[in-house]
Amino acid sequence: MSVDDDDLAAVADFRERLGLAGIIDVHTHFMPDRVLRKVWEYFDSAGPLIGRPWPITYRDDEAERIATLRAFGVRAFTSLIYPHKPDMAAWLNEWAADFASHTPDCLHTATFYPERGAENYVRTAVESGARIFKSHIQVGDYDPGDPLLTEVWGLLQDAGIPVLIHCGSGPARGKFTGPGPIAGLLRRFPRLRLIVAHMGVPEYSEFLDIAQHHEAVHLDTTMSFTDFVEERDPFPRDEYPRLADLGDRILFGSDFPNIPYSYAHALEALERLDLGEDWLRAVCHDNAARLFALDRVPEPDPRGRTSRR
Structure with missing residues (x-):
């Protein structure tokens, strides 16, 4: 594993200080190997949606990455998949369903794209037990208000299944990123359970506004507050009180494995906000446990192997 002893010890110390039996990470990526390799190649090239090393x-390989999360004490995580073109989402969903079937601590994840037939494969995913959907407005370069998604949003709203959506304009602005399209979407589907990825970077304040006006909207901490993001898109300190006020709707996310720093740093970045231990416990476990009704999350295999149902 890429994880070293210092990394493991720092995460264990964090959990011990808070009295956390485990962490729930709502923003992790597992996908077909050839797709993940393409993603890594894009990061390696510092492509236009990245813009920096x-x-x-x-x-690591898939088994090692699962073992790493379990070694950190992550009790539940996601396999966030996302298409960048038509005719990808359905087979990605099939892969993710199979992955979840033999990885019981992974929340069954699915995705979609504005295309004919999207409602059908989303319905199939819902009926097969999907717990969370991923929408990537930046990479997919689509308008969440696209008429081809009308039935999809309605279905997900009625099912009450959270959609983790990358809709902020970081690290690079897209044609459909920013708070405007999301505000418009929520006017049409006010009960949608959206999880705004990366705290909506860099439009932090605007997405906090949206969350304050829509009780079903959550935000995830993915990469936010870390040195890497603070260098270019610092979270405004005068918004810390609203982080506290919305503490029951903020969820921990890491972007594992695609992060340019240690997993421990993502947790330390939250702790140095100095919002209190209750806030940290809620963000790192309790809020997600409530949102996904995880009364009993499977314990990680102490040998770091993938458990089978």
Whole structure:
């Protein structure tokens, strides 16, 4: 594993200080190997949606990455998949369903794209037990208000299944990124359970506004507050009180394995906000446990192997 003893010890110390039996990480990536390799190649090239060097810290094979999360004490995680063109989402969903079937601590994840037939494969994913969907407005370069998604949003709203959506304009602005399209979407589907990825970087304040006006909207901490992001898109200190006020709707996410720093740093970045231990416990475990009804999350295999149902 890429994880070293210092990394493991720092995460264990964090959990011990808070009395956390485990962590729930709502923003992790597992996908077909050839797709993940393409993603890593894009990061390695510092492509236009990245715009800066971005070394992958946990560049291991799938089994090692699962073992690493379990070694950190992560009790539940996701396999965030996302298409960048038509005719990808359905087979990505098939892969993710199979992955979840033999990885019981992974929340069954699915995705979609604005294309004919999207409602059908989303319905199939819902009926097969999907717990969370991923929407990537930046990479997919699509308008969340696209008429081809109308039935999809309605279905997901009625099912009450959270959609983790990358809709902020970081690290690079897209044609459909920013708070405007999301505000418009929520006017049409006010009960959608959206999880705004990366705290909506860099439009932090605007997405906090949206969360304050829509009780079903959550935000994830993915990469936010870390040195890597603070260097270019610092979170405004005068918004810390709203982080506290919305503490029951903020979820921990890491972007594992595609992070250019240690997993421990992502947790330390939250702790140095100095919002209190209750806030940290809620963000790192309790809020997600409530949102996903995880009354009993499977314990990680102490040998670091993938458990089978």
